[in-house]
Amino acid sequence: MKLNIVVIGLSVTSSWGNGHATTYRALIEALAQRGHHVTFLERDVSWYRNHRDLVKPSGWNVSLYESLSDIPRRFGQLIRAANLVIIGSFVPDGIAISEWVTSQAQGITAFYDIDTPVTLSRLEGGVDYLSAAMIPRFDLYLSFSGGPVPQMIEEKYGSPFARALYCSADTRLYTPQQAEPKWSLGYLGTYSDDRQPTLEQLLIAPARSLTSEQFVVAGAQYPESIVWPDNVSRIEHLTPQQHPMFYSEQRFTLNATRADMRALGFSPSVRMFEAAACGTPIISDRWPGIETIFKPSQEILLVSKPQDVFEILRDMTDERRRTIAANARKRVLAEHTSYHRAEQLETYYLEALARRQRKPRKLSEIRPVQVAEF
Known part of the structure; x- marks a missing residue:
């Protein structure tokens, strides 16, 4: 199974001031090692532009975009053709991007909530990267939090399929070093x-x-x-x-x-x-x-x-x-290595795909969003 995967996330190019970058890098590197084609889309913003620390990716791609309208204009065909499209938490204009992606993508769509506790504590009051109404439209909700949390996301917010996907360690990088503790x-x-x-x-x-x-x-x-x-x-x-x-x-x-x-x-x-x-x-x-x-x-x-x-x-x-x-x-x-998470994501993808094939979404469940709205 070789998948074409698109990830729209907060940042993978800079770990400055966020924990998303190392989480994405570990997962994507493992997916690439397992033969999947991954493209990461990141909004080009000044505070990450000035602190970029990504070593040249091996076997996967990063594309920077300037504005919301770039998503359908530059990456529309890529997203429509992907087997799996993942949108991460704290993505600028995340709700609008999710609206468009879940209306246009032919493959499985997933929301990867690297900030699940923050999201759930603020969702009723509103967060600018996800709305409660969007959750049922994703085929898969990947939760940073495990235990009873994924089931609660299904029961309270109507996710058709929620599973824990913890962060991990890229054990090619994170290994013991020869050093005296200071x-x-x-x-x-x-x-x-x-x-x-x-x-x-x-x-x-x-x-x-x-x-x-x-x-x-x-x-x-x-x-x-x-x-x-x-x-x-x-x-x-x-x-x-x-x-x-x-x-x-x-x-x-x-x-x-x-x-x-x-x-x-x-x-x-x-x-x-x-x-x-x-x-x-x-x-x-x-x-x-x-x-x-x-x-x-x-x-x-x-x-x-x-x-x-x-x-x-x-x-x-x-x-x-x-x-x-x-x-x-x-x-x-x-x-808890990145390879464990890549294997879990593959399993979740196959389960979500099987669920969709058993019960196709009705047209009434998808609210079309025109590209012109961007």
Whole structure:
């Protein structure tokens, strides 16, 4: 089975300020390795244009577009002929693009929600990349969140077929590096208002107590008003190629979860899989379903307060630390690589195709959208 796949996503060319790029790169590289032809369409915007870090794709294509009207004008034939068209979350003008794609595409259409907890928490009030009315029009809803969430999307929003498609680690890039740890605890992630209190509690507070230890926070968009302890280093941005060494230079890495993700649960961050693949043990806040991803105390360390982190950093032996890291890496290699996700997507595609063939969509279920509306 060799598929022609079109992905319209937030960004694949730049990982600056977003977690979408590494998720897309890992999945698409694996799909290309499995023989599929993939084209990624990305809006050309200044904040990604100025921070592009994509190494030349091997076996897949990227096309940049300037405006909404470029979709039907430049890529209409490509989209109509594709076996599978995927539209991602946070795509500019995502609702209008979805309207046109689901009306015109002959193949399977899918919405890949890399931001499921955020989407569901705000959908009733309105988000500019997806509407509740659009969800039943996609053949497939790929959810960043697992557990009971896909079934809820089917039951509450009328998706004909919703399945979890977690992020993953590209284990060709994310591997252990030969490095001596220089930071006791580190964190990699873009600034977020609702995540900062967790970072304050689980990294900055321990840093203030353990003044002889070194800590690090890497990521974009942190306000200048934040007062960092002297033993917390700041790195504005790291390209994905720099991530493996960064992780390998930490004794532990922190997973700090956004409020919407923590409330919904079953929403692992891509950084968890990438850090584990690099052989770095993870300290994480608690949320429902995390035990379905990594086994607590055996593959991941769960904490609730600064004292928990303090005790781990002060008391845990290197032998146990390495054992937990090795167990987590083993779990990623067994279940959470980009090749696992590519295989899952193939399976979902075949299931969605079979469902459509059993029950063709009625014309009344598809509201035509004229290209002129763009």
